[in-house]
Amino acid sequence: MPLATAEAPRVNSRSTTRPFALVVEDELPLVELIKYNLEKDGYEVEVARDGEDAILMVEERQPDIIVLDWMLPKLAGIEVCRRLRSKSVTRNVPIIMLTAKTEEADRIRGLDTGADDYMTKPFSMVELTARMRAVLRRIRPALAEDKVEIGDIILDRTAHRVVRNGDEIHLGPTEFRLLDHFIQHPGRVFSREQLLDAVWGSDVYVETRTVDVHIGRLRKALLKVGGEDPIRTVRSAGYALNV
Ligand code: CA
Numbered sequence: 001m002p003l004a005t006a007e008a009p010r011v012n013s014r015s016t017t018r019p020f021a022l023v024v025e026d027e028l029p030l031v032e033l034i035k036y037n038l039e040k041d042g043y044e045v046e047v048a049r050d051g052e053d054a055i056l057m058v059e060e061r062q063p064d065i066i067v068l069d070w071m072l073p074k075l076a077g078i079e080v081c082r083r084l085r086s087k088s089v090t091r092n093v094p095i096i097m098l099t100a101k102t103e104e105a106d107r108i109r110g111l112d113t114g115a116d117d118y119m120t121k122p123f124s125m126v127e128l129t130a131r132m133r134a135v136l137r138r139i140r141p142a143l144a145e146d147k148v149e150i151g152d153i154i155l156d157r158t159a160h161r162v163v164r165n166g167d168e169i170h171l172g173p174t175e176f177r178l179l180d181h182f183i184q185h186p187g188r189v190f191s192r193e194q195l196l197d198a199v200w201g202s203d204v205y206v207e208t209r210t211v212d213v214h215i216g217r218l219r220k221a222l223l224k225v226g227g228e229d230p231i232r233t234v235r236s237a238g239y240a241l242n243v
Pocket of ligand 1: 025026027069070071072
């Protein structure tokens with residue numbers, strides 16, 4: 001059981017079920033249009049109006065997906081993309097780049113920089129949301145299915161079972177939820193605070209070091225059946241599931 005403490009409640013009103021999209025665009029009408037359509041499609045949306053803001057907002061709270069315009073004040077979209085990709089914490093955040101430039105070279109440059117997909121303006125909202133779903137499905141295949149296989153690990157949500165390399169792994173309920181959360185975001189680095197919010201919930205007050213205890217148990221259980229350590233400890237940042 002998590003250690004209960006008498007600390008002040010952490011303020012957190014966010015939902016952990018809806019995917020969180022950050023839209024980075026300075027053209028207000030387009031921002032409104034994208035925001036409206038993404039919210040309709042079930043996303044929680046925040047908006048950054050320039051490249052520097054985008055970087056700050058991502059550092060504050062990591063989005064599940066970023067819609068990033070190329071032409072931005074202060075810092076160009078391509079530079080934002082490059083910076084996010086150069087940090088281990090944000091390396092795996094899916095990015096869809098918006099561009100008004102049609103030259104093939106620019107597109108390729110965009111993809112080389114690490115964008116997962118791109119859209120050339122003008123585009124339809126239906127296409128944008130479809131592309132976003134496709135990227136999320138590819139990067140977070142585990143979002144909706146009952147039984148998920150990732151690397152040598154199979155997690156069965158219905159049976160509440162975990163199997164690695166054919167051997168069953170016995171996990172406590174917290175370790176199971178931790179693993180499930182990692183599987184939904186393979187490769188992504190989570191801080192202890194983020195894991196607390198996602199796995200324990202924002203209305204439960206536990207100390208951040210409790211996360212380390214449960215990560216330790218999960219790691220031990222996964223290693224018991226052999227294979228490499230799938231949980232990566234990122235110094236001063238948190239934990240990620242290697243894939
Ligand atoms: Ca723009």
